[in-house]
Amino acid sequence: MAILGLAIKSFRNRKFTTGLTVLSIALSVILLLGIEKIRQGAEASFTSTISGTDLIVGARSSPVQLLLYSVFHIGNPTNNISRHSYEEINDHPQVEWAIPLSLGDSHKGYRVVGTTAKFYQHYRFARGQQLQLEQGQWFSSGYEAAIGAEVAAALGYNPGDQIIIAHGSGDESFITHKDKPFRIAGILKRTGTPVDRAVYVGLKSIDAIHQDFGGDAHGHDPLMAHHDHVGESGQGSLSAILLGLKSRGAALSMQRSINEDGHEPLTAIMPGVVLLEVWQMMGVVKQILMVVSGFVVVVGLFSMLIILMTSLNERRREMAILRSVGARPVHVFVLIMGESVFLTLLAIGLGFSMVYGLMVLLQPWLESAFGLYVPINWPNTTELILLMIIALCGFVVGLIPSIRIYRYSLADGMTIKV
Amino acid sequence: MPEETSVIEIADLRFAWKKEAQTVLKIASLQVNRGERVFLRGPSGSGKSTLLNLLAGVATPQSGMLKVLGQELNALGSAQRDHFRAHHIGFIFQMFNLIPYLSVVENVILPCQFSSKRKHKALAQVDSLEQEAIRLLDHLDMAHSDVLHKPVNELSVGQQQRIAAARALIGAPELVIADEPTSSLDADRCTAFIDLLFRECDNANATLIFVSHDNSLVAPFERTIEFHELNSAVSDNLPMLHAVS
Structure with missing residues (x-):
């Protein structure tokens, strides 16, 4: 034309x-x-900050609060889960794996998460990606830590460096575990999730420092509440548990049975659902x-x-x-x-x-x-x-x-x- | 189109821009025959442009008869009048005749894009429109490669007017209307341009209406029409519209 x-x-x-x-x-x-x-x-x-985890269990609280402290390390748990409940859940026939998490300590403003090797094995983020190490290795035993990529980058840490863990979650803490420095065993690859901003240590060593420490500091430290049960069967109480089930279809009934558990008031959430809820708030x-x-x-x-x-x-x-x-x-x-x-x-x-x-x-x-x-x-x-x-x-x-x-x-x- | 001897036939024509407005054009009678070269003389603002717009079918008279090539223009719809103009009339304006973003050849063949009739006529003896354009430009001494490949706004006014002439002539329209085409040319070039125009109108067997206020150009024309005698409305009107042409 x-x-x-x-x-x-x-x-x-x-x-x-x-x-x-x-x-x-x-x-x-x-x-x-x-x-x-x-x-x-x-x-x-x-919404896939955490994936592969079917349920997150914590003491009775609002689902958003539980998600925020267990996954995003924002805020604090109001109460803890007893070791007994953890054992019970861990032994449940539907449970494939259960990752114990103990929060309450920090290092220079970064959260310290007490957990086990199961975290490294089973934790998934984004589209089912597994945690990987940039340098070194996952903590094995004793006073060792694996740190997130952002912690390492911000504080300039390398494997072999010693870090001191402070009690409580603030930037400045008066109570530090100076006598028990942790050696950095490994640095995790960047995930783009809160994992980057956390320090992972063995649950046993967390228990140990509080056990030793407990004698002197007890009574002066309101945050010690998290570790009240230190000493009972050698391991303290937990802040949250991440659960992987044998079949995803069982998540709903498992959630109900945990929520209705008679021994201890607990809350179980499906992380995907709550993540979406939080996203919609933004x-x-x-x-x-x-x-x-x-x-x-x-x-x-x-x-x-x-x-x-x-x-x-x-x-x-x-x-x-x-x-x-x-x-x-x-x-x-x-x-x-x-x-x-x-x-x-x-x-x-x-x-x-x-x-x-x-x-x-x-x-x-x-x-x-x-x-x-x-x-x-x-x-x-x-x-x-x-x-x-x-x-x-x-x-x-x-x-x-x-x-x-x-x-x-x-x-x-x-x-x-x- | 039946063979008509008269190319333009006007009787009792009256035109005003709006119904209530003053009459700008009032022509009792005008007849131009096929093959005539008419010099239409009148000062600016005398209503010449209005007459040209009427002949082109861009405007329509309020009353009276206006026939071009035997066709009563009032009887046509606006689309038909646009087609009629495209098929039968070639125009040359005073200046700014060319579309700046088209090449010389594209400017010349422009009417063939709007009129299949002129396209067919242009292709009667050659294979492509470009060839016909170059043939016409060659007649006007404009087919040099340095002219053909220049952007049109870098050409001289004289060159632009000759390209405009080639465009008016392509596809052999029956009527060529030139509206002050030489007013931006110097005297020597004026005469040369009119000679070219005459020759090409002869070749194309076209009738030429040449509008100008320049008395020195009258000589070669066989017929001169004084516009102020033709338009009886002009005497009681101020020259307010179309002051440019």
Whole structure:
């Protein structure tokens, strides 16, 4: 079609300004799609901060609180689980494995987690990924620790370094276990989860330092509550238990039986469900991001409108020439409209391919640095709707100068107005 | 199109931009015959452009008869009038005749993009529109490679006007209307341009309406129409519309 050819040639003639417009719209597309992609990635990584664990068990509390202290190391347990309950659960025929967790100590603001080798074996994050060691090895016995990647990076630790564990979770603690320094046995690979910000030590050594310590400090330390049962059968009480079941289908009935356990008031949660709940509480952040990128799209489209409108006056002459060779007013309309449609689609195409290009480039880095896995897959419905909204807005913006030039060409006829 | 001797036939024509507005054009009678070269003389603002817009079918008269090539333009819808113009009329304007983002050849073949009739006529003797464009440009001494490949806005005004002439002539339209085409040319080039225009109109068997206020150009034309005599509305009107042409 002759008019389409004209539109493309006129576009080529003004490549620089139109190129900039295309770029500004493309950038807004990148921002909008990028935020959506990262949001999806963030949601996926957040809701799979812990995976492979079917149930988390703690003392009776709210599910969110239990999740926050057991997985994210935020806040403190209000109460502990007795060793007896742990044994009971561990021996349950449905339980494949049970990881005991003891919280309550810290090292320079990083949480110290007392656990066993089972943690290293069974803990899974993201899409079922296993913990791996960057350097050294998982703690074996005695006063050894394995530290998360962020702890190592922030404090500059290497395997073999000695660290001192403080009682309580604050940054500054008056009660430290100076007499029992821990040797760093290994450093974990970055996971992008709270594991990076924790220090893992053997449950037995945690018990041991509190046992030795307990004699002197008892009565002065309100946080000692966690370790009240130290000494009973040689091992103290626990903060939480991570459970892997033989069949995932049993999770619901297991959860109920733990919640209704008569001996001790306990709470069992399915981590995936509670993670999603917490994520939804943060939904407003996503909305703010979307609004901001929506504004960027508006700015991009405005720049297109400005460029089309400013070129309109000089193009009136062109329109008179086209009219004289037989162009209809509707041709003139199509010429300008075609240009804005072409610009919009080009910008969307460019932005779209740049988003995917960036994802290919940045995916490994995002995953290693932030634990953010952004899957490269076909655009989902939300993304397609976003793109269609941008396209539609582009067309509406194009209508403004197109209608205007249509009116001009009716009024001017072939008279060239300069 | 039946063989008509008269290319333009006007009787009792009256035109105003709006119904209540003053009449800008009032022509009792005008007839231009096939093959004539008419010099239409009148100052700016006398309503010449309005007449040209009427002949082109861009505007329609309030009353009276307006026939071009035997076709009553009032009887056509706006789309048909646009097609009619594309098929039968070639235009040359005073200046800025060319589309800046098209090449010289693309500018020349532009009318063929809007008129299949002119396209067929243009292709009657050659294989491609480009060839026909270059043939016409060659007649106008414009087929040099340095001209053909230059961006059109880097060409001189004289060169641009000759390209515009080639565009008006491609596909042999029956009527060529030139609206002050020489006003931006110097005297020597004026005469040369008119000679070229005459020759090419002869070749294409086209009728030429040449609009100008420049008396020095009258000589070669076989017929001169004084616009102020033609338009009886102009005497009681201020020149307010279309002051440019």
